[in-house]
Amino acid sequence: MFLIEMVILAVVLVVLYLFVQFGKISRNGITTDNDNLDPATLETLDGYTDIAVFGLDNRTSGEYENGRADVLMIFSINNDTNEVKMVSVYRDTYLNMTDDDEDFNKANAAYSLGGAQQAVEMLNENLDLNIQNYVSVDFEAVIDVIDQLGGVEEVEVTKNEAKLMKKPIKEVCKLKDVDPDTEYVSAGTQTLDGIQALAYMRIRKDNGGDFKRTKRQREIISKVIKQAKSSNIFTLNSMMNDLLPEISTSLTNSDMVTLLLQLFSYEVADSSGFPFEKTTMDLSVGNSVIAADLESNVIELHEFLYGTEDYTPSEDVQNFSDTIIYRTGIHEGDGY
Structure with a gap:
């Protein structure tokens, strides 16, 4: 019994320590439920933890409310296998910004227009996702973490x-x-x-x-993930001391404790860029990446992330896809 009590005490102390560390984080909650998804899609997505990661190029550490999102990524964790898949959304991808059929821009404009809230909504609405949380990091955090490793x-x-x-x-x-x-x-x-x-x-x-x-x-x-998994507790502690004050997130302390305690079981299974089939074109918003077409790319995205075969995109995605085709003349098969 004494051994069991000591293990329980150690776990409690670790959790308390993590809660103290997480107090250094800038918190900003978001509300992002995607009402366009059918029950079958929502059931599939419930088996995964999807987190949007934004890399900000604000030139000043600690500015997270807006600014240019130099990096837009989706981390998708399979809750059963702990396999992680990463998808980079090309920042110049021509997508809808506000669910208004006329409001299209480059993907990285969403963060500058409405911060993490609008950026996550943009990803959810255009890609038929239901991302509930995000993490934003300034380049200073990237430098610090890598140097600690x-x-x-x-x-x-x-x-x-x-x-x-x-x-x-x-x-x-x-x-x-x-x-x-x-x-x-x-x-x-x-x-x-x-x-x-x-x-x-x-x-x-x-x-x-x-x-x-x-x-x-x-x-x-x-x-970095691979090296962090093989690092000792002192290195990880130093990383947290440097990293946590330099990020903003909607994740709760409980969310982060859960993710951190499972860190060593995560395996990066695959990664890709989105859109899969694309081309480039000069538009009114500047040189843009055009999905060829959005609907077929969303189908491929759901197969890549969730193994869903013959996915049927939502009506909104189909409408956005039709609008992009109308404005650019780019159809499925026109990309590379």
């Missing part, structure tokens, strides 16, 4: 990527008062520190543009 290991940097990393390295070093000459990298497989990894994830002006950029982001995140 001792860098991201075994990243293969090409000669062109090393060259293109110089500009974002200079920008970040200026803000952090760091000599950029100490951060520049050469081509090859290496360990990247926080500033270098952030620069690697922000490269856009290479072959593949935003599509390749989001692939690099998923690569770094997968490696």
